Amino acid sequence: MPDGHLTKQARKKEKYERRQTEVIDAAASVFAEKGYHGASTGDIAAKLGIAQSSLYYYFKSKDEALETVCLKSTKGYVERLQAIVRSPKSTDDKLREAILNHIQPIKTIPNYFRTFIGELRYLPIGRRKKLSKMITEYNALFEKVLTDGVAEKIYKKSLDCHLSMLLLISQCNMSIFWINDPHGYDIDTIAASIADNFLLGATIRNT
Amino acid sequence: MPDGHLTKQARKKEKYERRQTEVIDAAASVFAEKGYHGASTGDIAAKLGIAQSSLYYYFKSKDEALETVCLKSTKGYVERLQAIVRSPKSTDDKLREAILNHIQPIKTIPNYFRTFIGELRYLPIGRRKKLSKMITEYNALFEKVLTDGVAEKIYKKSLDCHLSMLLLISQCNMSIFWINDPHGYDIDTIAASIADNFLLGATIRNT
DNA sequence: TAATTTTTCAATAGGTCTATCGAAAAATAA
DNA sequence: TTATTTTTCGATAGACCTATTGAAAAATTA
Structure with missing residues (x-):
């Protein structure tokens, strides 16, 4: 049942992307308020109520987060x-x-x-x-x-x-x-x- | 000769203020290029060719420098x-x-x-x-x-x-x-x- | 339930930054 | 020249910041 498998994978991916959107939303909010250089990854994590290091499961760098927001x-x-x-x-x-x-x-x-x-x-x-x-x-x-x-x-x-x-x-x-x-x-x-x-x-x- | 004394003091003050203007000019230039949070006091000092710590003879803090530029x-x-x-x-x-x-x-x-x-x-x-x-x-x-x-x-x-x-x-x-x-x-x-x-x-x- | 995968975390290496301090150097005055 | 004042400097404390890592927790699957 390749279809079922794909669907399962797709659901996981979708869940991951939903969470990723929340993370990028938080980044956008902090960047907008404090400016890119005035904002720290700690600020973004605080807004989400998670650990600073957890963010890096969703983006590779602060630069990349800014690029994603702009795109x-x-x-x-x-x-x-x-x-x-x-x-x-x-x-x-x-x-x-x-x-x-x-x-x-x-x-x-x-x-x-x-x-x-x-x-x-x-x-x-x-x-x-x-x-x-x-x-x-x-x-x-x-x-x-x-x-x-x-x-x-x-x-x-x-x-x-x-x-x-x-x-x-x-x-x-x-x-x-x-x-x-x-x-x-x-x-x-x-x-x-x-x-x-x-x-x-x-x-x-x-x- | 209180007048001579005052003039001497005034000349010193004026010299200090000329240098201070150069320092604030450099700060304005770096702030304009990199943004306030993206600019470091080291960048400002480098533009003047002096040590980072020397800046603090002309302003008390980076905040104050920004305020002076804005004013x-x-x-x-x-x-x-x-x-x-x-x-x-x-x-x-x-x-x-x-x-x-x-x-x-x-x-x-x-x-x-x-x-x-x-x-x-x-x-x-x-x-x-x-x-x-x-x-x-x-x-x-x-x-x-x-x-x-x-x-x-x-x-x-x-x-x-x-x-x-x-x-x-x-x-x-x-x-x-x-x-x-x-x-x-x-x-x-x-x-x-x-x-x-x-x-x-x-x-x-x-x- | 147990096994597996996904997500989060604490700890931290390695770097940068601001601001302070006492000393050195340079400029000025005596 | 020597004494005094102004200006610059090196060293550094203390804080913060990004990104990594391996492990723990949570969620999912079997």
Whole structure:
């Protein structure tokens, strides 16, 4: 009964991976709070209520844990943006969706997102390649929405698309740091404000 | 000759403070590059070519060094913004100047600015009070430019001034991280883009 | 139940870090 | 020059940190 055997093995693997997820979740939480270098493996273990050495059953090194957190935080990110860009929607709508897609993880996986934004730079260069490539691809895709808008003559010819892309993404990325301030915004409000400000501007025009 | 004595003492103090500035500059540089927790006092000493223990003649603790860097990085910041807000210029010009004022340190004291933006959160709570208060005051002043614009009916009534302030400052603060990317922007270009995008929007209107 | 596998643990090697101390060196003053 | 002050240094205490190891505990299977 090879099937039964495989299923048993698969169940064990699944159980292991569930626990591993808990461990990486704890790592993400501690990295987000204290920063990568400010966080110790002892902190992560304390959060789980286990011994520090037990962590190494689930990751080989602190570096690897950070890499895993960063990879998980961007899982499906490019693909979702690709789907938006390829969709038959208007450029304005694509931009609004791209912004919302970008800040979605703030709500769903805040500790992962925070770690990715703030701690990626501490990932050793050898481990950063894949992520860097992904970011470049993502930025290019984001920028394409803007250049398309200019080509369609709905956005100004004077728009610096690359710079604007960097500015839009900066707004998205930073919101993780103040989304919980006294004013208490939700991600839809933030996304709409970023898009409205960028597309329409603050100035009243007499049409 | 009490005057001669005082002058001699003053010269010594001045010499000490010049050296202290070199030490804090080195600290800012290392903090900016490696992050507060990733940087060691040994790294700072190495940058100066002196022994690690010699640093403690110029600061009492690594914490204090970080506090000094953060305080220096924001020296005169609020005052300059106050001068802009109080000036008789148009609200649009005030906003453009506020943005330029905000990112000026990226050019003049990049290591200090970078440390302030990225490492302030690691300053122990006890040392952070003064800076937190200053930031609150600064943000309120920045927001006032926007609320004034709305009151004057030149900015849309629908503008969320607090949120927009946070978004504008996010753009300014993040630019330190990509200003040296392949595209090589200067601070005037960045400031103008942030202001143009915000004030006028990207969309072409048929007037 | 007993045997086997998975998971956790205590102990620790080997390294790094901050901050202190008294002494040495360098600079300045007498 | 000699005396005094300022600056730097080497050595180090005491703490913390990562990662390894072999054994214990817990869970699973037979």
